[in-house]
Amino acid sequence: MKQLLTFIRKEFLHVFRDRKTLLMLFGLPIAQIVLFGFALSNEIKDSRIALVDYSKDAVTTRLIGKIESSHYFDIRRSLASGQQLDAAFKRGDIKMAVIFPQGFGDDLIHTGKATLQVIADASDPNQATTITNYLEQIVTDYNAELASNAPQPMQIVPEMQMLYNPELRGAPNFVPGVMALVLMLVCTMMTSVAIVREKELGTMEILLVSPFKPVYIIISKLAPNLLISIVNLFIILLLSDIFLDLPVKGSIVLLVSCSILFILTCLSIGLLLSISAKTQQAAMMGSLMGMMLPTMLLTGFLFPIENMPLPLQVISNLVPSRWYFIIIKRVMLKGLGFGAVWKETLILAGMCTALFAISLRNFKIRLQ
Amino acid sequence: MITLDKITKTYNKGQVEAVKEVSLEVKPGELFGLIGPDGAGKTTIFRILTTLLLADKGTATVNGFDVVKDYVKIRNSVGYMPGRFSLYQDLTIEENLHFFATVFGTTIEANYDLIKDIYQQIEPFKDRRAGKLSGGMKQKLALCCALIHKPAVLFLDEPTTGVDVVSRKEFWEMLGRLKNEGITILVSTPYMDEATRCDRIALIQKGSILSVDEPEGIIRNFPVELFAVHAANTHRLLKEVRGYEGTDSCFAFGDALHVTFKGAVVADGQGKSAAGGQGEASGLLPYLRAKGLEDVRMEKITPGIEDCFINLLKN
Numbered sequence: 134m135k136q137l138l139t140f141i142r143k144e145f146l147h148v149f150r151d152r153k154t155l156l157m158l159f160g161l162p163i164a165q166i167v168l169f170g171f172a173l174s175n176e177i178k179d180s181r182i183a184l185v186d187y188s189k190d191a192v193t194t195r196l197i198g199k200i201e202s203s204h205y206f207d208i209r210r211s212l213a214s215g216q217q218l219d220a221a222f223k224r225g226d227i228k229m230a231v232i233f234p235q236g237f238g239d240d241l242i243h244t245g246k247a248t249l250q251v252i253a254d255a256s257d258p259n260q261a262t263t264i265t266n267y268l269e270q271i272v273t274d275y276n277a278e279l280a281s282n283a284p285q286p287m288q289i290v291p292e293m294q295m296l297y298n299p300e301l302r303g304a305p306n307f308v309p310g311v312m313a314l315v316l317m318l319v320c321t322m323m324t325s326v327a328i329v330r331e332k333e334l335g336t337m338e339i340l341l342v343s344p345f346k347p348v349y350i351i352i353s354k355l356a357p358n359l360l361i362s363i364v365n366l367f368i369i370l371l372l373s374d375i376f377l378d379l380p381v382k383g384s385i386v387l388l389v390s391c392s393i394l395f396i397l398t399c400l401s402i403g404l405l406l407s408i409s410a411k412t413q414q415a416a417m418m419g420s421l422m423g424m425m426l427p428t429m430l431l432t433g434f435l436f437p438i439e440n441m442p443l444p445l446q447v448i449s450n451l452v453p454s455r456w457y458f459i460i461i462k463r464v465m466l467k468g469l470g471f472g473a474v475w476k477e478t479l480i481l482a483g484m485c486t487a488l489f490a491i492s493l494r495n496f497k498i499r500l501q
Numbered sequence: 502m503i504t505l506d507k508i509t510k511t512y513n514k515g516q517v518e519a520v521k522e523v524s525l526e527v528k529p530g531e532l533f534g535l536i537g538p539d540g541a542g543k544t545t546i547f548r549i550l551t552t553l554l555l556a557d558k559g560t561a562t563v564n565g566f567d568v569v570k571d572y573v574k575i576r577n578s579v580g581y582m583p584g585r586f587s588l589y590q591d592l593t594i595e596e597n598l599h600f601f602a603t604v605f606g607t608t609i610e611a612n613y614d615l616i617k618d619i620y621q622q623i624e625p626f627k628d629r630r631a632g633k634l635s636g637g638m639k640q641k642l643a644l645c646c647a648l649i650h651k652p653a654v655l656f657l658d659e660p661t662t663g664v665d666v667v668s669r670k671e672f673w674e675m676l677g678r679l680k681n682e683g684i685t686i687l688v689s690t691p692y693m694d695e696a697t698r699c700d701r702i703a704l705i706q707k708g709s710i711l712s713v714d715e716p717e718g719i720i721r722n723f724p725v726e727l728f729a730v731h732a733a734n735t736h737r738l739l740k741e742v743r744g745y746e747g748t749d750s751c752f753a754f755g756d757a758l759h760v761t762f763k764g765a766v767v768a769d770g771q772g773k774s775a776a777g778g779q780g781e782a783s784g785l786l787p788y789l790r791a792k793g794l795e796d797v798r799m800e801k802i803t804p805g806i807e808d809c810f811i812n813l814l815k816n
Contacts (some may be wrong), residue, residue, distance in 0.1 A: 172569060334587065335585040338587055339587050341553060341576070342575075342579065342581040453534075483534070
């Protein structure tokens with residue numbers, strides 16, 4: 134036991150003395166959360182838009198006032214004619230134009246219905262969809278206001294160029310994905326170099342020619358990585374709660390236990406890589422190429438798995454992060470209990486046990 | 502204490518023969534040297550004996566244990582210092598030593614006596630990281646780590662490679678002291694001049710043992726008389742001596758040439774007095790002077806291990 138503790142202590146010393154790697158280990162999740170949460174957020178502020186009012190009545194004035202008061206738009210009024218609009222779009226001066234046709238207010242009052250023309254610059258489809266959505270929201274609000282005040286039904290219909298993009302996702306969906314990705318990468322990459330490094334240094338020769346049991350070597354290698362990953366997990370949860378307004382809705386104990394199970398699974402993958410690889414570089418490349426892409430693509434947080442061709446759907450079942458992603462979404466976002474995730478947890482536990490057993494079997498007690 | 506019986510080991514699916522039918526015996530308490538150039542198969546033999554590699558053919562035992570069946574017992578009882586510096590570069594001297602002591606189930610204090618002489622030399626730097634040590638200090642630390650659990654057998658693979666002359670000398674003095682503690686030591690080295698420090702040596706080349714004997718015995722068995730030839734211009738001298746028809750072999754050693762001659766009586770190995778005659782030695786000096794070489798001198802010398810090694814290779 135004392136041997137094991139000393140070995141684990143040594144592994145911690147390795148980790149803490151390698152400042153660059155340490156910085157990367159903790160910097161990566163923070164950077165990812167910030168990137169996905171803020172920088173890559175779908176919220177777009179101060180988009181330049183043009184408002185063209187051919188009607189100039191009470192209704193259009195009120196609606197324009199509402200649009201102006203939202204912080205989403207930066208309004209250019211100087212554009213009057215169709216040609217000017219066209220030129221402004223081409224120069225990229227405006228992202229969207231909102232046109233109130235002549236007699237807009239009259240139409241609304243007399244026929245109970247008026248049409249609003251919205252043209253958006255679709256060269257950046259995501260942005261275009263987002264800003265038209267904002268506008269639609271404002272119009273919907275105004276409609277509701279009208280409905281509550283007027284005796285007969287009145288409705289303004291924005292005539293959109295684009296349809297709502299159902300795949301457009303926000304920060305809530307990114308956080309579980311980032312958690313899966315970060316834990317997967319950090320765990321497999323750190324562990325993948327752990328044993329192969331001893332082989333490269335030649336220290337493995339001494340360790341093998343010692344009373345120390347191979348399983349102890351493995352446990353000692355995993356211990357610091359497990360701890361670092363758990364710290365990372367809490368950093369991510371804390372960041373998403375404080376900055377992204379995404380607290381854990383379900384049981385934190387359940388979430389953390391499931392996460393530890395997932396971490397152990399990833400550590401086992403790294404272990405297997407480390408045992409099989411000949412050099413640190415090969416192990417690193419293996420964990421990057423072999424883990425990064427499948428995790429990104431087959432987890433379901435960038436591309437929905439249901440839309441994939443059947444062979445890919447089958448393969449995605451083998452990616453542990455796919456199951457973990459489901460677990461966090463249910464526990465963290467929807468606040469569901471163990472009853473909702475027991476199947477996924479069982480699958481992860483099975484994967485973890487199998488991978489660890491294979492690693493232990495493949496651990497070479499001799500050179501070559 | 503250590504036996505090898507017709508051990509053969511090949512790499513790359515039999516294409517490279519690293520060790521060919523090597524048989525050896527190391528007695529208890531012996532300081533045994535495995536002497537040979539790089540690539541002779543020394544490290545392979547060490548790895549087979551330390552149970553790190555499996556031999557293709559043959560059997561070997563260490564301390565009475567079979568290297569294949571009883572590998573766990575061997576691993577518990579031997580000390581091994583691999584050829585490459587194999588300690589943790591990012592740990593300090595003390596941390597390395599403490600780590601290896603604990604892994605081997607002992608403490609620094611328990612066996613401090615054994616390593617004291619060596620450790621005292623590096624103790625002033627005990628908080629320095631191993632990666633920042635000089636070559637000699639690294640080897641001393643590695644030796645301390647290999648010794649800390651008081652092994653019955655110590656395997657040292659090229660412990661003095663890359664170490665300065667002074668440290669090499671100190672290192673061999675330490676090995677002598679360890680031998681006095683009763684530890685059996687198998688050591689390998691590419692430096693022929695270190696061979697005389699061993700009780701017995703095996704000369705090895707291309708995976709085969711050329712000769713096993715005490716260093717004096719190997720020197721005694723040098724079959725003919727050996728001469729050192731000097732001249733002002735060593736480079737030209739080498740050319741001319743090789744051109745002399747009575748020359749049997751001629752190699753440069755520093756600024757001298759070591760020469761044997763054809764027609765020398767081959768010794769029967771029963772002592773130096775009976776050893777071979779001079780052969781065609783007498784004709785060399787006049788020949789060289791006739792070729793216009795200046796300051797030519799020649800004297801009879803006692804061969805070194807390296808001379809013996811070259812001579813064995815030739816046959």
